Amino acid sequence: MMPTTDGPGFVATEHALWRPYAQMKTTPPALPVVSAEGVRLTLADGRQLIDGVSSWWTVCHGYRHPHIIDAVKRQLDAVPHVMLGGLTHDPAERLATRLAALAPGDLNHVFFSESGSVSVEIAMKIAVQSFINRGERGRTRFLAFRGGYHGDTLATMSVCDPEEGMHALFAGAIARQVIADLPVDADRIDSLAVLLSEQADTLAGVVVEPLVQGAGGMRFHDAATLQALRNLSDQHGLPLIFDEIMTGFGRLGTLFAAEKAGVTPDIMTVSKALTGGTLPLAATIASTRLFETFWGEDPGRALMHGPTYMGNPAACAAANASLDLFEREPRLAQVHAIEAMFAALLPEARALPGVVDVRWQGAIGVIEMESLPELEILKASFVDAGVWVRPFNTIIYLMPPYVISAEDLEHLIRTTLRVTEAWARRHFSRV
Numbered sequence: 001m002m003p004t005t006d007g008p009g010f011v012a013t014e015h016a017l018w019r020p021y022a023q024m025k026t027t028p029p030a031l032p033v034v035s036a037e038g039v040r041l042t043l044a045d046g047r048q049l050i051d052g053v054s055s056w057w058t059v060c061h062g063y064r065h066p067h068i069i070d071a072v073k074r075q076l077d078a079v080p081h082v083m084l085g086g087l088t089h090d091p092a093e094r095l096a097t098r099l100a101a102l103a104p105g106d107l108n109h110v111f112f113s114e115s116g117s118v119s120v121e122i123a124m125k126i127a128v129q130s131f132i133n134r135g136e137r138g139r140t141r142f143l144a145f146r147g148g149y150h151g152d153t154l155a156t157m158s159v160c161d162p163e164e165g166m167h168a169l170f171a172g173a174i175a176r177q178v179i180a181d182l183p184v185d186a187d188r189i190d191s192l193a194v195l196l197s198e199q200a201d202t203l204a205g206v207v208v209e210p211l212v213q214g215a216g217g218m219r220f221h222d223a224a225t226l227q228a229l230r231n232l233s234d235q236h237g238l239p240l241i242f243d244e245i246m247t248g249f250g251r252l253g254t255l256f257a258a259e260k261a262g263v264t265p266d267i268m269t270v271s272k273a274l275t276g277g278t279l280p281l282a283a284t285i286a287s288t289r290l291f292e293t294f295w296g297e298d299p300g301r302a303l304m305h306g307p308t309y310m311g312n313p314a315a316c317a318a319a320n321a322s323l324d325l326f327e328r329e330p331r332l333a334q335v336h337a338i339e340a341m342f343a344a345l346l347p348e349a350r351a352l353p354g355v356v357d358v359r360w361q362g363a364i365g366v367i368e369m370e371s372l373p374e375l376e377i378l379k380a381s382f383v384d385a386g387v388w389v390r391p392f393n394t395i396i397y398l399m400p401p402y403v404i405s406a407e408d409l410e411h412l413i414r415t416t417l418r419v420t421e422a423w424a425r426r427h428f429s430r431v
């Protein structure tokens, strides 16, 4: 590669690593991490940070839990990877069986992939092809919701919130879906019913994050909203897809949000905490009723998908070990303890200038601000205070690993409150 300084005004060789969601010119240098243990990250300069966001919500058992590390090491010594076309292996077979048993209702059939976005795309393909396989053409669109987030690939962007998902910027490149308000009250249920009676015969499914819309702003809704979606989907024969990539594996205090809400979808997607934050893996779990629409003698009815690394043995070994930990260790009780500590300490933030709302559910604590001016300075102040907290949009939030000790959690929350207070007084105090 030729280094160049003319034209663009940067040295190309210094920017080989293109960073996520970053304006490469202005983004501050990333902090090099050299080791991680429990809830702590150690930086190259020796500083330690308590991870308040579980590495994008994945590391539910803390970093390097010995049970997961052992399982992955043993699997690497046996078979690190093998294709799933025509071959199989115990870690994938066992994981599929266990996920099918844990998932609610008749969600019995598990299709593996390597990222959350892809697992949602697969859910959308299953929904579309299930209609084609029943001889019903023309059902290609999806109903999705404002405030939703389902991934960054082109198809998943189309079911994200229109603004956050940049529907206008990418118009023409992404499919046009039906985007509505979540039916959180009687009026909105009525308008959604009307919308569906007009459009349902062009739809292949309904996509929603159950109980918490995550990356769209940590917005909560209740079980009644999901029950309304369940009823409307049933009335129109539409598969209901729960994207549990964030909520799955205990984040809300039950293994799945579906369980907490008492509403069973037709397809569920999981990823983030599936391997305990160890290796990339995702799963799309479909009902027997949908699986049956692919069943038969005709090869043309088969699900036409197959990611190269699907069901990677080392990743499946990590996921099996992670499920062992949910069985052996008091993970859900730990989530309830985190929720109680949020309830005790977070309300203090309500008195701060610029705070619009304070809320918590399970191991998610949220301080919503009017806005987040000088966001990079706020982020740097958290690091200076020894915590890894990543505010976005108008949200300062905490989603720690479930294993965090009471002492560390109290320190994390109090530090977050203190940093937020100093920054909020600078930006929002009116004299």
Ligand SMILES: *Cc1c(COP(=O)(O)O)cnc(C)c1O
Pocket: 115, 116, 117, 118, 120, 149, 150, 151, 152, 209, 214, 215, 243, 244, 245, 246, 271, 272
């Ligand atoms: C993170 C996330 C995704 C996307 O997962 P990736 O692994 O980043 O592709 C999709 N849906 C939800 C609800 C998520 O939180």
